[in-house]
Amino acid sequence: MSISADNTTHESVAASHALPEPTEEEAAQLEQLYKDFAAGNMIPLWTEIGDLMPMVPTPKAVAHVWRWNDLYPLAARAGDLVPVGRGGERRAIALANPGLSGAPYATPTLWAAIQYLGPHEVAPEHRHSQNAFRFVVEGEGVWTVVNGDPVAMRRGDFLLTPGWNFHGHHNDTDQPMAWIDGLDIPFVHYADAGFFEFGTERVTDEATPDISRSERLWAHPGLRPLSGLDDTTNSPIAAYRWEHTDAALREQLLLEDEGHPATVSQGHAAIRYSNPTTGGDVMPTIRAEFHRLRAGATTEPLREVGSSVWQVFEGTGTVVINGETKQLAKGDLFVVPSWQQWSLHADNDQPDFDLFRFSDAPIFERLNFNRSYTEGRK
Amino acid sequence: MSISADNTTHESVAASHALPEPTEEEAAQLEQLYKDFAAGNMIPLWTEIGDLMPMVPTPKAVAHVWRWNDLYPLAARAGDLVPVGRGGERRAIALANPGLSGAPYATPTLWAAIQYLGPHEVAPEHRHSQNAFRFVVEGEGVWTVVNGDPVAMRRGDFLLTPGWNFHGHHNDTDQPMAWIDGLDIPFVHYADAGFFEFGTERVTDEATPDISRSERLWAHPGLRPLSGLDDTTNSPIAAYRWEHTDAALREQLLLEDEGHPATVSQGHAAIRYSNPTTGGDVMPTIRAEFHRLRAGATTEPLREVGSSVWQVFEGTGTVVINGETKQLAKGDLFVVPSWQQWSLHADNDQPDFDLFRFSDAPIFERLNFNRSYTEGRK
Amino acid sequence: MSISADNTTHESVAASHALPEPTEEEAAQLEQLYKDFAAGNMIPLWTEIGDLMPMVPTPKAVAHVWRWNDLYPLAARAGDLVPVGRGGERRAIALANPGLSGAPYATPTLWAAIQYLGPHEVAPEHRHSQNAFRFVVEGEGVWTVVNGDPVAMRRGDFLLTPGWNFHGHHNDTDQPMAWIDGLDIPFVHYADAGFFEFGTERVTDEATPDISRSERLWAHPGLRPLSGLDDTTNSPIAAYRWEHTDAALREQLLLEDEGHPATVSQGHAAIRYSNPTTGGDVMPTIRAEFHRLRAGATTEPLREVGSSVWQVFEGTGTVVINGETKQLAKGDLFVVPSWQQWSLHADNDQPDFDLFRFSDAPIFERLNFNRSYTEGRK
């Protein structure tokens, strides 16, 4: 679809259609009309259209980077000062987009937080409509228990807690652990769609197995248990393990080396986490992906409807968002607002530049608002 | 799904888990921590969870009625004072929900407005991502031209302008005409998903046929043109005519009289406008229905995730929303916010109580947030 | 997809790879091997592949025309001699494709029969897995009762009896009536998928309404009853009435006259009967369409995977199938086998050439075997 490249706006168009000044009487009548509108809980379109219906998306959310080196120490201090338990539920600290007027939202739709659990602490069980996942950039020792299934959390793992599943976390070690939570809290709040229910104070199964029962049933490539033939909205795989993600990316780059189509573009491997019962996204509102750029590789500048949050998993590089370059290092999180042009570049002095990404893309695809635009392409 | 009926809240739960008061030093450290959070664009969950993740939806939008007898005269005054044309685009005045802080939104997702076009006026062509429809409670004489297809607007008709279709309106008569516009403007604005493009100043086809070309191709029950076998996101029918809606409702009540299942409940007939290429909703974000209650009939109290806007088409009755009763007459519009219990009742002294309804239900169904609850049912 | 145009066959290829003649000893060993295969219920591919896996479909069914002037008198004689009732169930006489070795099949998948019901006769109720429809080329006065819903049958109507619906027919007049039955009997027999159950001896509802309850609920363009929101495999519309079919075709040709896209090709209007809950075919194995050619119009020569049966409804013309021209008049039925090229031509001296068609196309689409080829197109 062609997107207008010129600077047409409602304002510029309105200006060029300027009407003769109203007479004094007309002005008075108009003033009274607007008062009467206000009294009647009515607002005219013609005074609002420029902001309401811009030519292209003009997000209030801004591109922003949160440094892991800032986040982690603050989370650790909260670990000392703020207990975790019923009522507050989680020791999670949200990334608050500077453009969003003080709301605890990374983007209008997405919540991203660092969660911190001290040695032997327990975050009590609850469930809610909001879809959630965890991603682990470092550490291990916590088990998240999802509907009674204990799921080990380790570096590189992507872990699901889809809506309305009871879940709690407990740290089985003498070390603290921190990770990233991603949820659709802002969307659900906006849309008045959320339900919440408290569960048990301790997790319902304190076992600490290496892999979850969900993985034992479901994480075999292309194989479905005959006891699980009904398709599910959410992926039945509770944990996508790093070893599989890493292998998939490695093979893509090797296939590229061997001359076969496999990568997104030269030097850019990527996978999408998917629901094996449908092939679609893991949850109805959240897309999750993992990207690997070879040293020196650059992605094509891209605009997309919808917002995303990225975390650097390994390596260093830069992201250019709407022309502004940001340096990135391990653990750093950044936000790309809707329709802002982004491009990643991997530094040269490293093996690979690895990034985890999540976004609200399924919302736009399911509602047919998805669009994208690559510079220089038709 | 069972919804907790008790009064559990985060606050009540937190209170029952109250911790010992912090020491002065701890309090100082905590204060510093919160300052550092703010400086780092971080916000803790534990101070926000009660508002962010309530036990059930707690919409800011409120139930409200706008009277046709108020709306129409104000629109007519705007007709005298405010020209329609490029820039402002439309003489539409939005219903502004008193709970939504001055935004021109009927609900968080839905726009509802009265649009007024004077004799021989033209609203210029444009297109936008936002999905739109018109519903006509009285009058005729305007043609809306959708992608070059002139569509007559008459009492009882439901008319589509799905996203990214060029459209303009022109009044071919010596009388003004007003109607209701419904769009997903608030949702698209919230989600940063909107694109807009100006079209021609006059409508591209000034013909005034009785029915549109889209109807001639598509409005035959169960018949698809062989030239139109690709399914479309939006309904290809530009106008759903009153004569069909009326007949469908009448037959349902007759079938009920004859002892056959046909109505939603005793004395309550209803149809949903649908896309003949898929059987689904007419547009991806908006559901539209028409309801007819026999004199004296009452609908079961119902809660639903998502919001809706109703307009009385004919007859009189009441709606009870979260316990509050509101009288309704022809043309009146009212809003039901998410999860507020509603029930309609038709007055006795009339043939039928007819109401048009539109809602954001497809958003919740497509994203799996839909839930409903009928009092007294499991 | 490119289809080989040359004359390559397994035989010609095998001939060009001919091996040296076997020695006498080898020949004896080979003979013994084939005997041992036979004894072991084994058959080698290499002797069968030419017939089993031809380069393009080579149907045994042949193109054939059955004349209404032959069919009807024979059916009427059966009306005098053969009673209708329990056991034989129906006075239906199948078109037996001359290529199909005496089976009562129009094509490998499709059954087509003329059914005849004398004055006041009743065909008892039963149900079966097989999907069925009726099409009426002339006459009226019979009601088919489908799951208790009496459905009037009149010229031009297309009437459904999807699998496992109880149904019977009764003639309410002093005149006989004949019509066409179409079913997937051959497919279901081949696939060992059929179940059958006897019902009542008389129809369960002897009322003779003008339109069925299913139509009163469902045959309103683009409108679904709120009491019928679950999608159904089969169309809920029991009767597609001639007035709607005729109007849809007429409008397509008028739109063509006015310069708008509407027809399949110049002078060729067509509709597909569809399921309003899905937009898809009326039943999972059978597609039904109605085609109208203006006087003098010709359709592009087309090959398709799958077979179809046509009946002339009005007018005269010709069909060319694999190069052979057949004259057609009102009521005549003809078969187009899989992958045989067909083209219709309407005679000049008439208003329109109208044809009903049914086919097994949904089977091939649902199993991804559908292909088509238009001469001269890529």
Added chain:
Amino acid sequence: MSISADNTTHESVAASHALPEPTEEEAAQLEQLYKDFAAGNMIPLWTEIGDLMPMVPTPKAVAHVWRWNDLYPLAARAGDLVPVGRGGERRAIALANPGLSGAPYATPTLWAAIQYLGPHEVAPEHRHSQNAFRFVVEGEGVWTVVNGDPVAMRRGDFLLTPGWNFHGHHNDTDQPMAWIDGLDIPFVHYADAGFFEFGTERVTDEATPDISRSERLWAHPGLRPLSGLDDTTNSPIAAYRWEHTDAALREQLLLEDEGHPATVSQGHAAIRYSNPTTGGDVMPTIRAEFHRLRAGATTEPLREVGSSVWQVFEGTGTVVINGETKQLAKGDLFVVPSWQQWSLHADNDQPDFDLFRFSDAPIFERLNFNRSYTEGRK
């Protein structure tokens, strides 16, 4: 769905409705009528209905066992006597169901054959509409090259060659190898839907990698390459490896031991091979599964619409089909015709009883003819 348990048949019903004997004149007229039907390529329903539309499926195909100890030696003798190459294409010997009148069909829809390739032999490339797979009960050393991707074949592997993919095989070793081919040849032949094209005489890539490129891209649990986001009718995984199948089954039985739901029934683990882009069957006409029974376990007697072919992979046991018990050992193949009741039992003196199964179930599910019946269940 309730299936009639009594012995009602068309014949018994017809007998109970016997009409008075026709007079001599009537008999003569009737005889003439039948002659005229035959001359007109017409066949009455009432004389055919009992066979055409039985009360439940009455397959001609019979339950039958082919012993690996018979099959393999015959295939090896063919290896000595019959060259493999262009024209005959494959040294494959089909299982010919004794009930199917000498056709090389295991069931009406399914082809099952043993294919044998001698040391360093090559089966040339070709492609066809028919969907194919290989399953390996013993041996290794052959690579099947599917659209240029070399796929190693080893014991326990399930390998896909979906319709219209070029493929050939070559034996890279000094040992012969045999395996099972499964295709929908009978269905495609019946339905006149097959196309065939010759390819190169040698395979297009003679490399002998351990795993195929398709696996390197796709066989990672729940992970999709971003370069492969378009869903595909057929699974993109060319080889489902034994190690994954074995692990999935093992885990199901361990979970059962631990008290968690995982198996189909007590002691009966099973997986379905699936398409990771949709979660559905690997190909549109063929379902494939692997079943493992603990020693002593028995499956519930089951009837299903559609036919299947099983091969014992390991262990010994019995199958009871319509009351007849058959002993089974490694490599044995057997057929279960439509609607015949089957139950498996694993012998006691062994670790596990492992069986591969393929069936035509997707055909029936996609066309809504699927039904099943478990003795004693509603």
